[in-house]
Amino acid sequence: MTFAELQLHPSILKAIEACGYVNPTPIQEQAIPMAMAGHDLIATAQTGTGKTAAFVLPALQRLNTPSNGVGRGPRMLILTPTRELANQITDSIRNYGKFMRVKSCAILGGMPYREQLRLLSQPVDIVIATPGRLIDHLDNRRIDLGRLEILILDEADRMLDMGFTEDVDKIAAASPDNRQTLMFTATMDNAMARIAQRLLTNPQRITVAGKKATLDNIEQRLHVADDLRHKNRLLQHFVTDISLTKAIIFSATKRDADFLAQGLYEQGHKVAALHGDMNQGARNRTIADMRRGKVRLLVATDVAARGLDVTGISHVINFDLPRFAEDYVHRIGRTGRAGASGIAISFASINDQNYLDKIERFIGQTLPQHVIPGLEPTRGLRPKGAAAKGPRRGAPTATRKNSAAPLPRRTDSRPGSSLPNAKSNIKRWGSPKPANSVAVEYRGSGASRPNRRVV
Numbered sequence: 070m071t072f073a074e075l076q077l078h079p080s081i082l083k084a085i086e087a088c089g090y091v092n093p094t095p096i097q098e099q100a101i102p103m104a105m106a107g108h109d110l111i112a113t114a115q116t117g118t119g120k121t122a123a124f125v126l127p128a129l130q131r132l133n134t135p136s137n138g139v140g141r142g143p144r145m146l147i148l149t150p151t152r153e154l155a156n157q158i159t160d161s162i163r164n165y166g167k168f169m170r171v172k173s174c175a176i177l178g179g180m181p182y183r184e185q186l187r188l189l190s191q192p193v194d195i196v197i198a199t200p201g202r203l204i205d206h207l208d209n210r211r212i213d214l215g216r217l218e219i220l221i222l223d224e225a226d227r228m229l230d231m232g233f234t235e236d237v238d239k240i241a242a243a244s245p246d247n248r249q250t251l252m253f254t255a256t257m258d259n260a261m262a263r264i265a266q267r268l269l270t271n272p273q274r275i276t277v278a279g280k281k282a283t284l285d286n287i288e289q290r291l292h293v294a295d296d297l298r299h300k301n302r303l304l305q306h307f308v309t310d311i312s313l314t315k316a317i318i319f320s321a322t323k324r325d326a327d328f329l330a331q332g333l334y335e336q337g338h339k340v341a342a343l344h345g346d347m348n349q350g351a352r353n354r355t356i357a358d359m360r361r362g363k364v365r366l367l368v369a370t371d372v373a374a375r376g377l378d379v380t381g382i383s384h385v386i387n388f389d390l391p392r393f394a395e396d397y398v399h400r401i402g403r404t405g406r407a408g409a410s411g412i413a414i415s416f417a418s419i420n421d422q423n424y425l426d427k428i429e430r431f432i433g434q435t436l437p438q439h440v441i442p443g444l445e446p447t448r449g450l451r452p453k454g455a456a457a458k459g460p461r462r463g464a465p466t467a468t469r470k471n472s473a474a475p476l477p478r479r480t481d482s483r484p485g486s487s488l489p490n491a492k493s494n495i496k497r498w499g500s501p502k503p504a505n506s507v508a509v510e511y512r513g514s515g516a517s518r519p520n521r522r523v524v
């Protein structure tokens with residue numbers, strides 16, 4: 070199928086051509102005609118499948134017909150869980166709508182009110198918003214949803230996970246009953262089905278590429294780590310590998326992201342942290358720096374796991390396993406974008422066994438275990454279903470020689486339990502900073518920020 074067969078407006082076709090897209094992706098092929106026919110829609114699709122265009126293009130198409138509503142409120146509203154995702158959708162609207170007159174604005178938490186009030190005081194076609202800030206404006210009657218034609222819920226499952234259910238309900242209640250609602254979600258469970266039942270009318274359903282299929286171009290590897298020090302040594306190995314062109318390293322907490330980034334910075338890497346404690350300006354600059362290649366290693370919390378679309382990410386490293394299995398899929402989906410191949414490396418210690426089991430059940434496969442010569446774990450993970458004291462899975466025999474100098478172990482069992490909790494962890498990495506290698510500002514938050522620029 071071609072985009073022309075989707076009967077999109079010539080100005081949209083021209084913009085798609087300018088983006089270099091040749092054919093619609095499967096989600097676009099299915100969702101665009103249904104949305105253009107006016108149906109409500111539940112689409113189960115992961116990021117990386119082209120789902121943004123699947124809802125933006127029908128919205129733009131609709132803007133080619135005049136509004137019947139009164140007022141200056143938006144005709145389309147796109148709700149999305151994170152600011153990063155909202156910014157990417159805003160960019161997509163700009164790209165796909167560049168040959169049309171489209172007025173869009175992003176209403177996001179963490180951004181100054183003054184500018185948002187200015188934007189909302191003018192007529193607007195499309196608003197892209199995170200639910201919390203939009204509710205704020207709605208409560209204060211600064212936005213009128215009375216002429217809304219299409220409500221789009223992007224990453225609806227994530228909004229649910231983040232506790233936005235009530236906000237989304239409230240926003241839907243403030244929009245006209247005859248609106249069209251398009252819901253995009255990576256996963257579909259009972260909670261999602263209930264939301265869909267409340268907010269959608271006779272929805273059509275689309276599911277594209279199961280989880281497994283979308284991960285086919287990503288090589289997944291598991292490295293068993295004894296403890297934090299071992300994880301750090303494994304990380305050292307990968308970040309000094311020249312085949313790693315750009316990587317996102319996921320940590321469990323914001324603080325850990327800062328500590329890890331600081332440690333890598335001190336070793337001379339082009340690194341930045343990305344997490345929710347940073348203000349939006351710093352987050353945007355960091356992502357822009359990564360796109361431009363000024364940042365090679367991004368140490369992030371799950372705030373960056375969804376939607377972040379930076380081309381050329383060769384590796385995703387789960388320094389800590391995610392707590393929720395579906396986040397694993399979102400994290401590793403940052404590599405292997407748009408048909409490229411990628412490598413996803415996960416570190417797991419014995420305390421992470423339960424999280425690992427959940428991930429493997431979710432993706433329907435066992436992560437192949439890899440060992441770096443000289444960095445073998447001294448203990449394997451226990452086999453599935455075995456008691457904690459039972460025989461260990463896959464403890465490589467060659468590693469016994471390493472056990473002569475056992476490393477200290479922490480005992481708490483949350484994922485990422487063996488995380489940096491003190492600067493001493495970082496100091497142990499030890500390699501001196503190359504004199505001239507750092508060309509970016511370390512950007513993080515809080516007290517651990519080195520607060521300097523090395524050029």
Ligand code: AMP
Nearest residue numbers: 090092093094116117118119120121407
């Ligand atoms: P998304 O799933 O919306 O985050 O899109 C993932 C990536 O696919 C983005 O970089 C898009 O620019 C790209 N993309 C979207 N649609 C197409 C298409 N039809 N052909 C090629 N690339 C596309």
